[in-house]
Amino acid sequence: MKILITGANGMLANAIKEELKNEELICTDVADLDITNAEQVDEFVKKVNPEYIINCAAYTAVDKAEENEELAYRINAIGPKNLAISANENNAILVHISTDYVFGGDRPVDKDYSEEDEKNPQAVYGTTKLAGENFIKENCSKYYIFRTAWLYGEGHNFVRTMLELAKTKNEVKVVNDQHGSPTYAVDLASIIHQTINKKLEYGIYNATNIGYTTWYDFTKMIFELENVKCKVIPVTSEEFKSPAKRPKNSQMSKDKLLKNGIIIPTYEDALRRYLSK
């Protein structure tokens, strides 16, 4: 399979490149292919003529997006639109990654979000990512959109940040009122690979590791597994102010993928594997 990967130096892209290493990969970053440039995307896709385009390019700085709305929109909405148009014209299948931040995140924690539930992003990042999803739906007939959350893997991420903090601090404060599924990039890459192999119906799929936790409990688990003696202090989102509002409940049901036979490990299993690497 000939697969074009955009944003190929990012965290998820690293895992996807490893997962799909036996395929013919054309890996590009912004210097080779700027997804916001419609003409460049059009020419590149025509020239390469891939079977799949996997878009790993994104503006992912959630807090900075509040001040850089235009840039975030260009990368997270116009970029996917350009790719969708080119994929459609060249009969390629577009694989795109979206986020739990497209949901309002305010429903009771005993309820998770299915793919079709109402979207109501609370911050610029989620708004631009939802616009990207909608452009793909409007401009492309063959697409997979995977909504993921709390991603970690090779590169800067929450797990590493906590372990670094614990080296110099006796205690760390972590929010205990945001609920979601930490997701190992390696497992998301596998979900994408399985979906392509099984040729599942095109559309949107929630795609995180299985199980729900809070950042507080997840941090406790990280420290326990690494035998780190750093105290974890629970705090509320209100105490831990950030420029962009975070969803309190970003739990997404994986039933759609599971019903289709996609194998998804639990977040506990994923964390153990990540830490033992």
Ligand SMILES: NC(=O)c1ccc[n+]([C@@H]2O[C@H](COP(=O)([O-])OP(=O)(O)OC[C@H]3O[C@@H](n4cnc5c(N)ncnc54)[C@H](OP(=O)(O)O)[C@@H]3O)[C@@H](O)[C@H]2O)c1
């Ligand atoms: N990280 C999370 O917790 C999380 C959660 C939910 C969903 N997601 C989604 O998952 C996907 C992958 O996230 P990630 O954390 O792997 O992202 P990442 O590490 O931030 O990588 C994004 C990549 O996109 C590149 N890029 C930026 N603008 C570009 C442009 N105009 N053209 C081409 N490439 C461009 C970046 O290059 P430079 O570094 O050179 O700018 C970077 O290599 C994204 O769609 C993100 O929205 C992530």
